[in-house]
Amino acid sequence: DAGVTQSPTHLIKTRGQQVTLRCSPKSGHDTVSWYQQALGQGPQFIFQYYEEEERQRGNFPDRFSGHQFPNYSSELNVNALLLGDSALYLCASGAGLLNSPLHFGNGTRLTVT
Amino acid sequence: GEDVEQSLFLSVREGDSSVINCTYTDSSSTYLYWYKQEPGAGLQLLTYIFSNMDMKQDQRLTVLLNKKDKHLSLRIADTQTGDSAIYFCAERAPTSGTYKYIFGTGTRLKVLA
Numbered sequence: 001d002a003g004v005t006q007s008p009t010h011l012i013k014t015r016g017q018q019v020t021l022r023c024s025p026k027s028g029h030d031t032v033s034w035y036q037q038a039l040g041q042g043p044q045f046i047f048q049y050y051e052e053e054e055r056q057r058g059n060f061p062d063r064f065s066g067h068q069f070p071n072y073s074s075e076l077n078v079n080a081l082l083l084g085d086s087a088l089y090l091c092a093s094g095a096g097l098l099n100s101p102l103h104f105g106n107g108t109r110l111t112v113t
Numbered sequence: 114g115e116d117v118e119q120s121l122f123l124s125v126r127e128g129d130s131s132v133i134n135c136t137y138t139d140s141s142s143t144y145l146y147w148y149k150q151e152p153g154a155g156l157q158l159l160t161y162i163f164s165n166m167d168m169k170q171d172q173r174l175t176v177l178l179n180k181k182d183k184h185l186s187l188r189i190a191d192t193q194t195g196d197s198a199i200y201f202c203a204e205r206a207p208t209s210g211t212y213k214y215i216f217g218t219g220t221r222l223k224v225l226a
Binding site for chain 1: 117144146148153154155156157158161201205208209210211212213214215216217218219
């Protein structure tokens with residue numbers, strides 16, 4: 001039973017560039033959420049996707065956007081990267097809008113220089 | 114406001130019990146979770162408790178919930194060096210037809226041999 005998978009595992013980008021992170025949910029899950037975890041902090045909610053629509057959004061600027069595909073996989077896009085965007089980006093999946101419990105991938109470590 | 118608070122550090126000796134505490138703010142939260150994060154990894158779901166329960170035991174883990182005080186604790190019996198990690202408390206609260214998860218900042222548990 002495949003868990004949540006994310007790619008790539010590590011990424012280094014330059015300020016001002018754009019990045020795309022990818023996530024495949026756990027088998028049987030159809031809801032995908034993205035979280036940003038800065039060093040020494042807990043995960044902060046970015047947004048949630050269900051049925052290919054953004055269902056709720058945390059306190060993140062429009063530079064952060066996403067997409068969910070018909071096979072439930074998802075992408076997170078960040079434009080005009082800032083140094084402060086350096087973090088571990090976690091994808092979590094759940095079943096339907098009950099969204100419980102969340103299962104996490106191992107994350108993508110993004111470094112912006 | 115939304116806030117989940119945890120103490121930052123806990124150090125115990127191998128074989129002792131560990132107790133990690135958490136306070137949350139949303140009284141409408143229906144589930145409360147404990148996740149474990151090892152270095153370089155994502156969040157691993159350890160256990161969770163429904164809000165109408167006071168206690169849940171799962172092998173070496175015991176979760177206690179005081180809903181009146183909005184206080185959650187995780188007790189790890191016979192703590193081992195492999196339990197060294199960061200532990201996150203999270204609440205699941207209803208919002209706009211779905212649920213949102215709010216995480217604490219994490220408690221770093223260090224187990225001394």
